[in-house]
Amino acid sequence: xxxxxxxxxxxxxxxxxxxxxxxxxxxxxxxxxxxxxxxxxxxxxxxxxxxxxxxxxxxxxxxxxxxxxxxxxxxxxxxxxxxxxxxxxxxxxxxxxxxxxxxxxxxxxxxxxxxxxxxxxxxxxxxxxxxxxxxxxxxxxxxxxxxxxxxxxxxxxxxxxxxxxxxxxxxxxxxxxxxxxxxxxxxxxxxxxxxxxxxxxxxxxxxxxxxxxxxxxxxxxxxxxxxxxxxxxxxxxxxxxxxxxxxxxxxxxxxxxxxxxxxxxxxxxxxxxxxxxxxxxxxxxxxxxxxxxxxxxxxxxxxxxxxxxxxxxxxxxxxxxxxxxxxxxxxxxxxxxxxxxxxxxxxxxxxxxxxxxxxxxxxxxxxxxxxxxxxxxxxxxxxxxxxxxxxxxxxxxxxxxxxxxxxxxx
Amino acid sequence: xxxxxxxxxxxxxxxxxxxxxxxxxxxxxxxxxxxxxxxxxxxxxxxxxxxxxxxxxxxxxxxxxxxxxxxxxxxxxxxxxxxxxxxxxxxxxxxxxxxxxxxxxxxxxxxxxxxxxxxxxxxxxxxxxxxxxxxxxxxxxxxxxxxxxxxxxxxxxxxxxxxxxxxxxxxxxxxxxxxxxxxxxxxxxxxxxxxxxxxxxxxxxxxxxxxxxxxxxxxxxxxxxxxxxxxxxxxxxxxxxxxxxxxxxxx
Numbered sequence: 001x002x003x004x005x006x007x008x009x010x011x012x013x014x015x016x017x018x019x020x021x022x023x024x025x026x027x028x029x030x031x032x033x034x035x036x037x038x039x040x041x042x043x044x045x046x047x048x049x050x051x052x053x054x055x056x057x058x059x060x061x062x063x064x065x066x067x068x069x070x071x072x073x074x075x076x077x078x079x080x081x082x083x084x085x086x087x088x089x090x091x092x093x094x095x096x097x098x099x100x101x102x103x104x105x106x107x108x109x110x111x112x113x114x115x116x117x118x119x120x121x122x123x124x125x126x127x128x129x130x131x132x133x134x135x136x137x138x139x140x141x142x143x144x145x146x147x148x149x150x151x152x153x154x155x156x157x158x159x160x161x162x163x164x165x166x167x168x169x170x171x172x173x174x175x176x177x178x179x180x181x182x183x184x185x186x187x188x189x190x191x192x193x194x195x196x197x198x199x200x201x202x203x204x205x206x207x208x209x210x211x212x213x214x215x216x217x218x219x220x221x222x223x224x225x226x227x228x229x230x231x232x233x234x235x236x237x238x239x240x241x242x243x244x245x246x247x248x249x250x251x252x253x254x255x256x257x258x259x260x261x262x263x264x265x266x267x268x269x270x271x272x273x274x275x276x277x278x279x280x281x282x283x284x285x286x287x288x289x290x291x292x293x294x295x296x297x298x299x300x301x302x303x304x305x306x307x308x309x310x311x312x313x314x315x316x317x318x319x320x321x322x323x324x325x326x327x328x329x330x331x332x333x334x335x336x337x338x339x340x341x342x343x344x345x346x347x348x349x350x351x352x353x354x355x356x357x358x359x360x361x362x363x364x365x366x367x368x369x370x371x372x373x374x375x376x377x378x379x380x381x382x383x384x385x386x387x388x389x390x391x392x393x394x395x396x397x398x399x400x401x402x403x404x405x406x407x408x409x410x
Numbered sequence: 411x412x413x414x415x416x417x418x419x420x421x422x423x424x425x426x427x428x429x430x431x432x433x434x435x436x437x438x439x440x441x442x443x444x445x446x447x448x449x450x451x452x453x454x455x456x457x458x459x460x461x462x463x464x465x466x467x468x469x470x471x472x473x474x475x476x477x478x479x480x481x482x483x484x485x486x487x488x489x490x491x492x493x494x495x496x497x498x499x500x501x502x503x504x505x506x507x508x509x510x511x512x513x514x515x516x517x518x519x520x521x522x523x524x525x526x527x528x529x530x531x532x533x534x535x536x537x538x539x540x541x542x543x544x545x546x547x548x549x550x551x552x553x554x555x556x557x558x559x560x561x562x563x564x565x566x567x568x569x570x571x572x573x574x575x576x577x578x579x580x581x582x583x584x585x586x587x588x589x590x591x592x593x594x595x596x597x598x599x600x601x602x603x604x605x606x607x608x609x610x611x612x613x614x615x616x617x618x619x620x621x622x623x624x625x626x627x628x629x630x631x632x633x634x635x636x637x638x639x640x641x642x643x644x645x646x647x648x649x650x651x652x653x654x655x656x657x658x659x660x661x
Binding site: 357370378 | 489494510514
């Protein structure tokens with residue numbers, strides 16, 4: 001497809017250098033994946049090219065309202081229409097060094113080496129970067145750092161690019177909260193955990209129902225590093241949250257769980273690629289989806305175990321709950337194992353609420369809508385229980401509750 | 411006083427298959443009725459039809475409780491109107507906390523009656539008091555509903571719910587199944603404690619032994635979807651001796 005017809009329209013972007021120039025070249029030759037791309041079989045992006053989009057300009061950031069469930073002690077860094085409010089950087093605690101990615105070739109090279117290879121957002125958002133932030137973290141940072149993404153223009157695409165680096169032995173709590181009403185939200189995130197570093201992480205995708213959210217996140221764990229991550233996808237018209245993890249040192253531990261909640265004609269896609277390049281690592285993914293009306297959910301999870309990555313323990317369990325006959329869930333677990341001494345388990349189920357359980361509850365006088373909510377809540381509970389950081393769990397919980405009261409009552 | 415429950419020429423099907431073929435039964439306030447019958451006679455169907463389970467379709471007749479037909483009422487509405495079914499096979503609800511479940515049930519009834527939701531502390535006290543009499547400890551109360559309970563524990567938990575909800579009519583569906591002698595005694599004592607002049611019970615059982623513990627005022631023999639004989643508690647003993655053979659012919 002000729003570059004001029006691709007969306008968003010990148011005509012306003014001037015000459016680029018280094019990693020961004022390379023990304024632009026890849027974007028211009030590859031664009032969005034078409035229907036033949038296996039990785040995009042269940043999630044079609046053809047609607048994006050029918051939009052009229054341009055990357056957000058340099059209009060000064062406006063206030064983004066702070067969600068009430070953010071941890072009280074959180075340090076909030078705000079992006080409005082994809083552009084960072086640099087004023088927030090002053091509040092960062094000691095041990096966290098913030099810098100802008102714009103023109104920082106070394107950091108951009110780092111980032112380009114961490115994000116999912118071949119992913120359209122790895123190309124597009126690096127090329128069209130509307131705001132670039134690098135956080136270098138040393139020591140133990142107790143206060144959660146929350147990146148808050150707002151926006152209010154359906155004619156724009158946003159391309160925030162974030163690089164988070166934890167030094168050896170560092171620990172931190174980082175969250176992404178997306179509540180933008182823009183045409184396309186395409187965040188590109190890279191997280192690099194050096195040996196022994198620990199990161200608790202949560203992402204809330206709560207964008208407007210008119211927004212298409214396509215996110216690419218790359219994650220690298222060194223020896224003994226621990227990542228405890230959770231994603232909650234509730235908003236958006238179409239959302240794909242794709243995360244690629246590379247375990248590059250022994251004894252690394254990665255949790256990457258997710259809940260998606262879909263209603264109306266929403267489409268949620270959780271895609272992961274867990275590469276066990278070294279042995280003695282542990283990875284765990286618990287995925288729960290609840291789909292009502294004609295919503296659609298997709299979970300694609302690949303676990304790769306390299307030839308000498310012995311004693312790998314990787315597990316993955318995806319369950320989808322359909323509340324309507326028109327709802328649909330697609331799951332594609334994939335194991336690619338080249339080592340012989342490994343423990344890998346995966347499973348996927350799709351089902352409806354159990355009629356017998358509903359009858360048991362209603363036979364006690366509990367109203368059917370309450371009974372359904374109790375069973376949905378129970379279904380999601382073990383995924384939520386897996387969140388290690390209490391602040392992040394408390395941040396997610398009200399979003400789930402709000403989804404249920406907003407119309408799970410049917 | 412008008413009867414608590416009147417079942418009038420009740421016909422019901424599961425799928426296309428007629429199971430209940432004209433049941434007539436009147437239960438007055440404070441009475442305990444037992445329904446006995448061989449396997450496949452329609453006993454469990456009757457309990458589900460009374461409780462309002464989906465898929466159990468009433469094709470004729472009526473069920474009237476306190477002067478009001480239950481047929482247009484959903485299961486939860488019937489429960490709030492005073493119906494309680496103790497399940498033959500209580501259902502496990504993984505992830506649903508026991509105390510939250512019990513509280514939701516009690517509050518549903520209180521709100522229906524125009525009362526305020528029960529105070530949390532008062533509720534915990536009340537549950538503990540009633541649970542103690544049934545040999546249900548705190549550990550069981552904290553677990554998810556029926557998850558990890560033995561067969562006997564599940565039946566005791568049913569009776570605890572009955573004690574908390576104080577139903578006008580309790581239908582006990584084969585509450586004795588899967589219970590050893592000791593568990594049977596605990597469950598029966600729990601049921602007997604709930605007997606009073608206002609509460610009625612319909613005890614459904616295959617065997618007479620439960621009726622030694624929960625002594626009924628009336629016994630009915632159900633076979634092939636109809637009540638074939640009715641009598642006092644001595645009828646249960648007669649069935650125990652001669653079996654159900656020949657009951658069909660008596661109709």
